[in-house]
Amino acid sequence: MAEPKRISTTLIHHPYRAPDGFASVQSAVHKASTVLFPNAAALRHRNWKDKTGYTYGLHGTPTTFTLEARIATLEGGLQTLLLPSGLAAIALVDMAILRSGDEVLIPENAYGPGKEFARNELAGWGVSHRFYDPSDPQRLADMIGTATRLVWIEAPGSVTMEFPDLGGLLRAAKSRSVVCAIDNTWGAGLAFNAFAVEDGAPAPIGADVVVQALTKFPSGGGDVLMGSVTTRDSELHLRLKSTHMRMGWGVGANDAETVLRSLPSLDLRYAAQDATARRVANWMAGRPELAQILHPAIEGSPGHEHWKRICSRAAGLFSVIFDARFSDAQIDAFVDSLRLFKLGYSWAGPMSLVVPYSLGSLGRRLNSNRTLVRFSIGLEAAEDLIADIESSLGQAFGPGEGERDSPT
Numbered sequence: 357m358a359e360p361k362r363i364s365t366t367l368i369h370h371p372y373r374a375p376d377g378f379a380s381v382q383s384a385v386h387k388a389s390t391v392l393f394p395n396a397a398a399l400r401h402r403n404w405k406d407k408t409g410y411t412y413g414l415h416g417t418p419t420t421f422t423l424e425a426r427i428a429t430l431e432g433g434l435q436t437l438l439l440p441s442g443l444a445a446i447a448l449v450d451m452a453i454l455r456s457g458d459e460v461l462i463p464e465n466a467y468g469p470g471k472e473f474a475r476n477e478l479a480g481w482g483v484s485h486r487f488y489d490p491s492d493p494q495r496l497a498d499m500i501g502t503a504t505r506l507v508w509i510e511a512p513g514s515v516t517m518e519f520p521d522l523g524g525l526l527r528a529a530k531s532r533s534v535v536c537a538i539d540n541t542w543g544a545g546l547a548f549n550a551f552a553v554e555d556g557a558p559a560p561i562g563a564d565v566v567v568q569a570l571t572k573f574p575s576g577g578g579d580v581l582m583g584s585v586t587t588r589d590s591e592l593h594l595r596l597k598s599t600h601m602r603m604g605w606g607v608g609a610n611d612a613e614t615v616l617r618s619l620p621s622l623d624l625r626y627a628a629q630d631a632t633a634r635r636v637a638n639w640m641a642g643r644p645e646l647a648q649i650l651h652p653a654i655e656g657s658p659g660h661e662h663w664k665r666i667c668s669r670a671a672g673l674f675s676v677i678f679d680a681r682f683s684d685a686q687i688d689a690f691v692d693s694l695r696l697f698k699l700g701y702s703w704a705g706p707m708s709l710v711v712p713y714s715l716g717s718l719g720r721r722l723n724s725n726r727t728l729v730r731f732s733i734g735l736e737a738a739e740d741l742i743a744d745i746e747s748s749l750g751q752a753f754g755p756g757e758g759e760r761d762s763p764t
């Protein structure tokens with residue numbers, strides 16, 4: 357064929373190729389729906405399910421393959437799939453593993469929307485669910501029946517912050533050969549290895565599937581939604597991958613690159629938010645307005661002993677329960693008078709956040725039916741955050757409360 361003469365054609369089929377050998381600190385953003393094949397044979401023979409080549413943007417680009425490889429390493433796994441949100445990652449595991457007639461067991465303090473997916477979608481497809489008490493591994497073992505196909509574990513519960521006997525729950529699930537999935541968003545792959553939890557038993561024990569909301573720590577910016585599903589078993593990975601492909605759940609190249617760009621600081625951010633959260637939570641523990649601090653690394657919090665057996669690190673996240681003499685309106689007034697802490701869902705971003713939760717049925721676990729306030733610590737200075745809380749406590753609960761128990 358003759359050389360094209362029209363500018364529109366020339367701009368699309370331009371012959372210039374940038375030289376090979378470009379190297380830079382950050383990964384490139386490869387954008388594609390269409391991926392080009394060199395010839396018909398390559399198109400016919402390319403494998404859609406492995407990473408030896410590219411077939412279609414939905415199924416992988418150099419950008420998403422690179423992020424998948426790094427998340428797999430972070431989690432201590434071998435294969436990772438990316439999804440448009442953490443919730444989609446939970447849904448993918450449910451949809452790939454469960455069939456009509458099967459049962460899934462979910463901790464009663466698990467991430468709420470995952471429970472809603474079971475209640476409203478899985479139930480409609482003939483998949484039953486029960487919620488289990490994560491503080492009792494033996495009860496979990498007793499609940500696993502012939503229809504049970506999947507057990508979810510979350511450590512700690514993401515609102516009530518109780519850390520379970522993770523090794524005990526894993527052993528209960530694994531002894532009955534059901535698929536065991538951990539939501540590892542809190543641990544972020546840093547607090548423990550979800551595939552090989554070491555709790556002092558002779559051998560480590562781990563999950564089959566590890567899910568993470570990359571929205572939280574790996575992104576760290578409060579500006580990206582993404583989820584991951586990581587495995588160590590290629591057969592299980594292929595099952596998840598097949599459902600992933602059939603559902604058409606891809607992620608955008610710019611979002612993948614944003615998470616890649618945040619990963620180098622993940623460990624440092626986690627450490628900084630952990631340190632600040634413990635300072636703020638310990639300061640709050642001394643305040644007379646509060647009945648309870650829920651932070652796994654703080655002595656007296658539910659599950660602290662379990663946390664201590666397998667972790668030394670914790671996410672920058674904790675909840676508090678106010679003294680019973682204060683009304684919900686006063687608690688809302690406290691939240692509203694905070695200046696640095698903003699009201700909003702999610703966590704692990706640069707800005708500190710608070711959310712008041714009505715405990716409802718979860719209160720049974722904490723012997724309380726009251727409002728709980730969850731604090732997500734950002735990257736601000738601890739002193740400023742403490743000053744903000746101190747001033748708001750005074751505004752909402754009246755002056756003098758802070759001095760009530762102090763020596764005069």
Ligand SMILES: *Cc1c(COP(=O)(O)O)cnc(C)c1O
Nearest residue numbers: 441442443467514541569571582
């Ligand atoms: C945020 C979160 C999710 C869901 O992540 P999204 O990306 O917001 O859908 C799942 N599990 C836990 C524990 C979370 O904190």
